[in-house]
Amino acid sequence: MRVLILLVCLSAGCLAQRPQKCSKYNTTDIDEKLMAYARYSYDALGKRIHLREIGSYNNKTFRFDVLLLYRQGVMYKINYRNRTCCKKPLSVDFHPLEIPQNASLLGQVVLGSSSGPGQGVLVNTWAAKYMSTVTEFGCVPVSTLFHTDRSGWVVTSSFILTGKSCPQFFYNSKCKKEIVNILCNFHFLP
Template structure:
């Protein structure tokens, strides 16, 4: 865990010295596996489906360790509408909540600052290097900072969220398609739910599920 944090900080420092103007880009549709690591609590692994056009995300955990062993997440996000559902399939129930922040780990934020293109490994030996773009920014609603890594083709593969703790999101087993569109449909037992009131001072976001 500590090695991953040091790597993120190292990439940020190196990229800062080579900053240049660069236009943000859009992620593709994706199905894959997301590994979420908290340096204090442990990690959880989840299957996800992301519609980059409609900006919808379904995230369902299936493995975890240490403190996260009780963290069973099934969340459906509608970022453009500013709402999300926490789904309990076992009990056929859900909670519908408002989103105060639309930033998440599957898309380069529109206001992200491009730092640099760089290569992990060797830039001169074939198949021995990973070319990547480094981005950074701040989540306005929480004042948290982030550093994000993407492929040269805008495929996000890492996102480090830095607030009271550090969350590291690793995007793996990526397929650039929506393999099961039904995962992005609101379950029938959730359709009648109304949006819950958000407690004063609370910021609901993709990241708050892990804090």
């Protein structure tokens, strides 16, 4: 009899922990003025960053493309609307993407499956002024989360693809050949 009561209690406890399906949102309030999608290429050894961004601010679309070459002290701004390229001096220091020294490890998990080799990715989540999740091997960024009073919560997710990219989307500009050569030799994670 005790075994039967124990089984009934365990069954009730297990069924009570089953996740409930979500229903549609009853209310929502999205009043953000800014939405952006960016592609960010980063090369710490070569001290190079290529940022391409498209978005909307106050219902106006914008596009931004900049190549930052810190070792050479040069910045290229590409304007697709005018089909121009502007070369400017770059006088700021390169700041590598890294986990701050004062960060605390929140946890380590496997994203995906751990049942077979190569089916999951071991990641660490660190917290300091912001929270960042990176891969255990290679310290490749997966996501970053931070909050500011001005912007609210900002979440950055990285979808990393390994390989080499050679974009051929530069038009007739003075620095076309120079930039295409730089980008074609820019070994990075797109």
